[in-house]
Amino acid sequence: MSLELNLCHMYPEQMNLYGDRGNLIALVMRARWRGIPVRYHSVGPGEGGDFSGYDICFMGGGQDHEQQLIGEDLVRRKGPDLKAAVEDGLVVFTVCGGYQLLGEYYTMGGGLKIPGLTLLDCRTDAGTRRMIGNLVVSSSFGGTVKTLVGFENHSGRTRLGGEVEPLGRVLKGFGNNGEDQTEGAVYKNCVGTYLHGSALPKNPWLTDVLLLRALERRYGRFDLEPLDDVVEQAAHRVAIRLAGA
Amino acid sequence: MPGKIARALDPGVLRRLAAQCPGGIFLVTGTNGKTTTARMLTSMLRRTGRKVVHNRSGANLLGGLTAAFLEYAGWNGRIAADMAVLEVDEATVPRAVLELAPMGAVVTNFFRDQLDRYGELDRTIALVKEGLQGLRDNRLTLLCSDDPLSAGLGEELSGAGASLIYYGLEPGAARDWCVRDQSDHEWAVCPTLAAAREAESLPVANDSESLPIAQDSEPLPTVGIPTAREACFCRACGSPLTYRRRFYSHLGHYLCPGCGMIRPEPDVAADLVSGTALLAFRAGEKSWTARLPVPGLYNVYNALAASAAAWALHIPTDVVAGAIESYAAGFGRMEELTVNGRRLLLSLVKNPVGFDEVLRTVLEEGTGAAAGTGAGVTGAAAGTGAVLGAGATMVIAINDLLADGTDISWLWDVDFERMAVPGAVSSVICSGRRAHDLAVRLKYAGVEPYRFTVETDLMGAVTSGLRLLPEGDGDTLYVLTTYTALLELRADLTNPSRARRFWEV
Numbered sequence: 057m058s059l060e061l062n063l064c065h066m067y068p069e070q071m072n073l074y075g076d077r078g079n080l081i082a083l084v085m086r087a088r089w090r091g092i093p094v095r096y097h098s099v100g101p102g103e104g105g106d107f108s109g110y111d112i113c114f115m116g117g118g119q120d121h122e123q124q125l126i127g128e129d130l131v132r133r134k135g136p137d138l139k140a141a142v143e144d145g146l147v148v149f150t151v152c153g154g155y156q157l158l159g160e161y162y163t164m165g166g167g168l169k170i171p172g173l174t175l176l177d178c179r180t181d182a183g184t185r186r187m188i189g190n191l192v193v194s195s196s197f198g199g200t201v202k203t204l205v206g207f208e209n210h211s212g213r214t215r216l217g218g219e220v221e222p223l224g225r226v227l228k229g230f231g232n233n234g235e236d237q238t239e240g241a242v243y244k245n246c247v248g249t250y251l252h253g254s255a256l257p258k259n260p261w262l263t264d265v266l267l268l269r270a271l272e273r274r275y276g277r278f279d280l281e282p283l284d285d286v287v288e289q290a291a292h293r294v295a296i297r298l299a300g301a
Numbered sequence: 302m303p304g305k306i307a308r309a310l311d312p313g314v315l316r317r318l319a320a321q322c323p324g325g326i327f328l329v330t331g332t333n334g335k336t337t338t339a340r341m342l343t344s345m346l347r348r349t350g351r352k353v354v355h356n357r358s359g360a361n362l363l364g365g366l367t368a369a370f371l372e373y374a375g376w377n378g379r380i381a382a383d384m385a386v387l388e389v390d391e392a393t394v395p396r397a398v399l400e401l402a403p404m405g406a407v408v409t410n411f412f413r414d415q416l417d418r419y420g421e422l423d424r425t426i427a428l429v430k431e432g433l434q435g436l437r438d439n440r441l442t443l444l445c446s447d448d449p450l451s452a453g454l455g456e457e458l459s460g461a462g463a464s465l466i467y468y469g470l471e472p473g474a475a476r477d478w479c480v481r482d483q484s485d486h487e488w489a490v491c492p493t494l495a496a497a498r499e500a501e502s503l504p505v506a507n508d509s510e511s512l513p514i515a516q517d518s519e520p521l522p523t524v525g526i527p528t529a530r531e532a533c534f535c536r537a538c539g540s541p542l543t544y545r546r547r548f549y550s551h552l553g554h555y556l557c558p559g560c561g562m563i564r565p566e567p568d569v570a571a572d573l574v575s576g577t578a579l580l581a582f583r584a585g586e587k588s589w590t591a592r593l594p595v596p597g598l599y600n601v602y603n604a605l606a607a608s609a610a611a612w613a614l615h616i617p618t619d620v621v622a623g624a625i626e627s628y629a630a631g632f633g634r635m636e637e638l639t640v641n642g643r644r645l646l647l648s649l650v651k652n653p654v655g656f657d658e659v660l661r662t663v664l665e666e667g668t669g670a671a672a673g674t675g676a677g678v679t680g681a682a683a684g685t686g687a688v689l690g691a692g693a694t695m696v697i698a699i700n701d702l703l704a705d706g707t708d709i710s711w712l713w714d715v716d717f718e719r720m721a722v723p724g725a726v727s728s729v730i731c732s733g734r735r736a737h738d739l740a741v742r743l744k745y746a747g748v749e750p751y752r753f754t755v756e757t758d759l760m761g762a763v764t765s766g767l768r769l770l771p772e773g774d775g776d777t778l779y780v781l782t783t784y785t786a787l788l789e790l791r792a793d794l795t796n797p798s799r800a801r802r803f804w805e806v
Contacts, residue, residue: 290755
């Protein structure tokens, strides 16, 4: 059986900040090192709407005016099909601005409210102070408790509702809102997070959980071959030390 | 430090010192090219006999500006200078304009840089705009035509009575330099460039919507994934910009199909004489040529920005040309040092666009691809032609202190994939506080694992790098570092006793 994965990069022109590219590179390379080719697709405003062919969707961060540009397109054109695909187990990974747009709404600094996809049960309101710095999180997303490291830079305060689980608990940094110690949100295989850095290369276990879930959805039970992660693990440890966690 | 102390003792000190410059004060701001542009302009002015205050070390916050003036102040607090040329950090522009009341400013460009300090690029641009609106009537504002973000300030500033001067590269230069051939992959999925290509009927690398980036025949496995970048969109109406020509990143000849906004015609333009490092300038009725002694297209823009400012200040063109031709790169801008008979090139890297350009220049030199082309400013990208040398030996040092930018995510937007091209690099030593992150980046770029090692200690890394150079002369260690690592390394390397000691380690 020849394997492959189809990776969809949502709004690469608008939502692409802070090394979001690193997340895509990590997904592509870690599949590839196991002999699984990844096909890269991109979907921009006015395009697509059919998510049945994709295994993993990624959306990165954007500045306020870019979020404004794509908000309506995301909800109207991509919304219904993307939601159905997530119910069906589609793997979705979103960072910062992308994460905010998966919630019910994002209210910007000036008071303008961008309606979101309501894919994740969360709401975001801009705060006055940006939350910037190294972020270390404890997460059991993959079944066992592990750490996630990265960097956050956002003014939005995200509050979770009862339909989602946080991706993890903040050990160092701000996370969703700087108050309740939660970071990120998970619904089925759909993940939102404020971690960039880039997140996936420095947290190879998270990349592998996403790949595994995508492969299992498409091919049934699957065993992911372990890789030599000495270089990544060293960077992970240093990141924890430098964050002072 | 002296500047900071002086300001603490006397908050009005900068205002009073600055008021003593009869010829006025000129600011240089923007993401990239501040230091080189300001140094070139200073040299042009000094060649006319003017005494010029200049913050040479690149200390560009209020403390650094104050210190630059203090250097020229006598015991009585009097300044013995005619003018000042100051590079100013973007976020500091509003305060600097308030305290210095400058006669003019250059805005070089806007790229993503150290975002964690300012929040977002939009905010940075707004700060510069706010500052420049404080320039008094008819003061000079020089903007880069080819950068829609710099040029975009023009519309909003013209209402405020600014005297605007634009500078840019000529179509002839575009012909030679529209060379993102290898790196053009990142535009392959960009509809705006696809449209531009159609208009230009340029060859299209891959116009399918989905790029089969994981085929085994693909030399660069992550080709097709776009990097973070700015200004693909019109800031006035939000439509994607169309480029007729693109030099690097978002710099080029653009127009907006939505609202009709077009690149402003430059008042001062430069063209490259094909295949050489000779620049042909044109400004009004005047034209002149100058040979650029430092490599890189970004340095062409720096020379152009400085020339445009000099032209606006009525400096004779032979003086302008002379200053360009005798320009020696300084303070970590491809600065050449000799350590125990070995050649070492030191270069500051601080954001993806600047890093890409430095990397391109280093790899051209390192592989010998630029041999015989003078300063090596031809646009031939490494990896496109025959590989002649054994590849570059490099130390790359990444720190994450405040002055470097504490967020190192930008490493993922640097085109390190070009280092994975066979023959591009011999070996790389990753150094600095974030050496391990760099190692991860190189691994995912496809650089063979045996080619890179980690040595966090800066001097240790440089020592190891020098040892890797083959015996005899002619080989170079390329040292690319972020700001704080540059300061530390430079202090050690230029101090003879310390340099000797580290060599003996």
